Amino acid sequence: MSISKSTPPRIRRSPEASRENILIAAERLLVGQGPQSLRLADVAKEAGVANATVLHHFGTIDGVQAALMEKMIAELVSGLMAMDVPDDPRAARAAAIQNLFDAFETKGAARLAAWLELTDESRRLRTVREAVQTVIRLKIGAEEADEARLEDAILVSVILAIGVGLFGPTLSELLGKPRGRARAAALRLLETGLEEAARKAGH
Amino acid sequence: MSISKSTPPRIRRSPEASRENILIAAERLLVGQGPQSLRLADVAKEAGVANATVLHHFGTIDGVQAALMEKMIAELVSGLMAMDVPDDPRAARAAAIQNLFDAFETKGAARLAAWLELTDESRRLRTVREAVQTVIRLKIGAEEADEARLEDAILVSVILAIGVGLFGPTLSELLGKPRGRARAAALRLLETGLEEAARKAGH
């Protein structure tokens, strides 16, 4: 009979599945505890593998971080792009704004943006810019959107969407409000603001 | 004659001045390069002292970080509180908003807020909350500000102020706008939004 010396059977994944497993664990850590939690041992433990396994797939711990950025940015961008557009211009604007807020609310996308900003990796938001611009032109109905007012409103919308995603819960709570309050208030403000901008811009 | 063996004369400061010197250096690093730059050697080098000197005054590197938080939060709060209030309610609201944006624009206060949020130190924003509430009640003229609309407008203002301070420059640039554009646009949006909120709330 075999005694204590038995080691638990190894899990052997495909390289893709293994990378995915590690990245998901890293994302969980990042969203839950911030960038400082992305240490080799932490990531490996969270993913349930040995330190060496992480390095086998990503080379260095910076490699993990870089790959995680790519992944999260890609998800953010696809979230920004994926929406259907009502025909009515006004409804389309509202839907686009909703979509914007959704994109920065889920999966810590706003935290990613803040992280990139804080660590001077903000150039990586360039990809996001293109998505946002596409959304602007295609979805909000601003093909001729060189009108200053409308573009400004959009700029503010993006900032507010990220801000609500990042600070909304905390600030709502600190000010003694229910958690979703910030989002609702921001949407209301933007609705009137955007409509007015669109009106003045002649749409 | 004395040759090469001479060491440069030591600078000897008062404990307070020395702590201040180190904290200022740390703040420079934090604002310029993000949280990951707060390493003992980095801080010491930036401050122009030996590693051991930093530890002599703060015990550990975490002590430096904690003291820096206190300092930056205190400055942020005093920045929030320091303003004079026009008599006219409408002008007072505008001034308060301006002040809010100023407070989160200078000295990386918005970056501090983001850092606190990312690292789950957001409870430390509690002090800020009280300042914001004071400003709200005293300066915006909302003593009876349990009106939902007005309070919501204020909540959004805070989020937008931080968001502009944090992301304004980068996003303006990414979207092909001059740097100060985000702030101007946000102020314009808030002006109409706040006025409307105040009107509907019956002020």
Place this chain on the structure above:
DNA sequence: GCAGTTACTGACAAAAATGTCGATAAGCAA
């Protein structure tokens, strides 16, 4: 001057984090 206090420092020790390497075993193909 002189003595006492302490801010300051370099050299060293300790701890923590990253990265290397050979061995192992899981899967696959023949």
Place this chain on the structure above:
DNA sequence: TTGCTTATCGACATTTTTGTCAGTAACTGC
């Protein structure tokens, strides 16, 4: 089964970062 590839791992080596300590020198009060 047999052999090959390689994902996985523990043990170890390296690097980085933090913290300790005893000595030095700048200031203060006498």
